[in-house]
Each structure stands twice: as structure tokens, then as C-alpha cells.
Amino acid sequence: MSGFKSDFLRTLSERGFIHQVSDETGLDTLFQKEIVTGYIGFDPTASSLHAGSLIQIMMLHWLQQTGHRPIALMGGGTGMVGDPSFKDEARKLMTEETIAGNIESIKRCFSQYLTFGDGLRDAVMVNNADWLRGLNYLEFLRDVGQHFSVNRMLSFDSVKLRLDREQSLSFLEFNYMILQAYDFVELHKRYGVTFQMGGSDQWGNIINGIDLGHRMLDAQFYALTSPLLTTSSGAKMGKSATGAVWLNADLVSPYAFWQYWRNTEDADVERFLKLYTTLPLGEITRLAALGGSEINETKKILATEVTALLHGRNAAEEAAETARKTFEEGALAENLPSVEIPRDTLHAGMGVQALLVQAGLAASNGEARRHIQGGAVRINDEPVKDERAVVSADQLTGEGVIKLSLGRKKHILVRAV
RNA sequence: GGAGGAGUGCCCGAGUGGUUAAAGGGGACGGACUGUAAAUCCGUUGGCUUAGCCUACGUUGGUUCGAAUCCAACCUCCUCCA
Secondary structure, three states: OOOOOOHHHHHHHHOOOOOEEOOHHHHHHHHHHOOOEEEEEEOOOOOOOEHHHHHHHHHHHHHHHOOOEEEEEEOOOHHHOOOOOOOOOOOOOOOHHHHHHHHHHHHHHHOOOOOEOOOOOOEEEEEOHHHHOOOOHHHHHHHOHHHOOHHHHHOOHHHHHHHHOOOOOOHHHHOHHHHHHHHHHHHHHHHOOOEEEEEHHHHHHHHHHHHHHHHHHOOOOEEEEEOOOEOOOOOEOOEEOOEEOEOOOOOOOHHHHHHHHHOOOHHHHHHHHHHHOOOOHHHHHHHHOOOHHHHHHHHHHHHHHHHHHHHOHHHHHHHHHHHHHHHHHOOOOOOOOEEEEOHHHHHHOEEHHHHHHHOOOOOOHHHHHHHHHOOOEEEOOEEOOOOOOEEOHHHOOOOOEEEEEEOOOEEEEEEEO
């Protein structure tokens, strides 16, 4: 399995990125012989990608690092259709404006991982709306549709799931895989792409693209998929206490992002170091060998390294320092997330429930009340027992803030402005 | 177009006239234990101006003292037939 000779495949294999490869020896040879242009598609379904997409971004990163050329394909066109693969229900259709806005917002984080430009090995970001939007239905059916067998399409697991569950699959969604296959062909024409990567749930879609390449262009395409990642206890990657772990800093702060990785399960530490950091394998082995509570030091390195890749070294170290002060010294860390409350309001006194809601620690007064009753809320580290307690300006500490905590891990600084 | 079946809270899923804000499970959150881990155990899990009130079982009406439960129409999905 890991007898790969090319840098790229060897690296991916050693670091645990590979789930399936379409033609191992053929692809390995290709990577040794020439600069390969490969791509991964991203759905602009939200204004940011989340931690679940990080593995794909890392694959593009390694592709470039080992001397090849990555393309990040934004599914601006396919996003208008919606990928039905393994989904229970039809995805809500998005408007063009939403999609365009999302793409714009997603773009930013890629530049942290890839070097864009016009050079041979420079990364490119493209939008499949560029060629999908202008398609002529009849021509498309004749040129592309004739190569697809519905019988075969129905046999793909991604589709079968929906049918077996007796859930409807609209013709619109059914076409998604055809469009995605067509992307592969189009990218080959435009950029000489011969290689596509993706999550293992994309295997069927990608294979369709390879077949279409054969039939339309008599070209040889290759595919590689990454394993579907879950934590050791089975949770999906990218979900956390507060919801999805977004990559954009305006949705999830560098500190929160750092915390997410800091709380990695023991059993996942080595795997995550390999997948999400660029630390050398030897060092990872050494770090992962630490047992018992010493592994906490390794988790901090994991958190800092992953955060540094995304948000920069400074932001990562700042997050690490904030966490250190808060959790190891029990001190008030200046850089904790904060919420601003008008000075007048605070002087007049504000109910804890309302404050919890304002701070985003509770979704409603009712939830806030339950948290108080459950003994989870503290102000300046003093437990709050009375659900009607009032917080006022005289509780501001010397630093001019009030530390509001929910549970042992969530701390918010209340600032008077 | 015809015949039959289904639509419940974040998700799955019970419930066929009243003590049902709706069993059970999952997930999530909080607590205990720990190492800011896992596992385990306990608690919480519609909203509000909370001894009360409001909203909620696809939608809209109806029957009834009283409906998630009965009736009608509509919407959506599934299966078979055309």
C-alpha cells in the first residue's frame, strides 16, 4: 500500500489521507513523470468552510508542496443543483446571490494553505458556474448525456441510499453527478487537469468523471479519496459545543478554533497531527508517544499548529496563551471572547439571564435559567445560585471587565462601553 | 389519471378523544469523576413578564365540554397500476 515512489502519494499515504485510489501504479508513475494538475470541488453552501473540509484543503496543500498544481473548484454552478449524495433530503436551493457571496467569503481562507498565481505550480481557484451556466440543454444532452447509463447511475451507493429509504430524489438532484463529471472534462480542457480528489462520499461522482473522460476525450483520469473522518468516539468532524467549527475567523475566533483542537480525544491525537499539521512524521511519532496526562502537551501543540496554518502563527500563539492563563492559572485572560454591554445598562443592573443570552451562552432566558439552576453559571468565578441575580457595574474587576462563565470551559468577558 | 400508505419536538420514533409540552432512543448542553481526554453515572433539553400564560404533532377549516388522535379539503412524499 505505501510502496509509492512519488513524493505526493507517499506523503498522503504516510499521513493517512488515502482511502481509495483509482489506479495506484498509473497515478504513482504520473506523479513522478510530470507536474500534475489536480482539483477538489467545494460546495459553497455556507459563507465559510468548516473543519470537515480541512482534510481536503490539506490534500491540495500537499499537492502543491510536492511540486504539483492544485485547483480549488468552487461549485457555483453545481451549488444551484445540490449534491444528493448520501443526503437524506433535498438540499434547499440557493439563489445565485447567496452562492456568489459564499464563494467570495470562502476564498479568503484558501490563501493560507495555497500559493496562488500564474506560475506552473501556482494554485488556481475556479468557479464551475463559468462553464455550467451557459450550457445549452439539447447540446449537453447529446454531447454528454449520451455517455451516461441511468442503470449504472442508479447502482451508485450515493443514490441507492435515497431510493432505498423511499425518499424522493428529484431529477434536478439526479443530474448533479452528471454535472460534476462534466466538470472534470471541462477542467481537463481548460487547465489540463487529470486528477481529482475528494471525500470518500464523492467516489461515485468522481468515477463518473473518469468514465466521461474516457468516452468523450479518450483521456486517462485519476482519482483519490480521503477517508470519511470521525473522531474515535464516532462524532463527525467539525461539530463542537457551539455548532460547526467554521474556518472563517468572523464565525469562529482563533481562540475558539484552538480550543476545538485542544479538546481532541486522546485516541485521535496522532491521526490529527498527521492530517492537519505539517509537522514531520518523526516528530509526530515522538509527540504521540507521550502517555497519560502528558499527552495534553501534545494536544496544545496540535492546537497551535492547526491554528497557525489557518490564522497565522501570531494568532495561534495568542490563543494558546489565552487558554494557558484561563485554564492553567485561573487568571483573567485579556483576550477571551467578550461581549460589550452599554455602560448605562450595566450601571442600572442587568439580569444574569439576559446577560447570558447577550453573551451567546444561552439561546433564551429559559435556557439561561436552566443553566443557573444546574449550577453551571459563574460570575468572576463565583457560582450564581439565584436565577434572578442582577449583575451591575460594581462587579467590574480591576481590569474593567466581568468574567462570565458557563461550565468549566466557556468564558466570556463582559465589557462596559 | 386510478388504488393504497405516510407526514409528530434538533434527528429517529411511540402515541388513535381527556392527568400529553407529548413515552423511548440518539444527539446536544450542564454536573460528578478526570488530564480542558475517553468511558461511566446523574440532570436538563418549546417560549414568556413562570403558583400563571402563550405556541406546538404537514396546511386550512370542521365535529366535540375537550383533538396529535375523529371528519373534509388541500400540500408533500412513498408503493403499485395507467
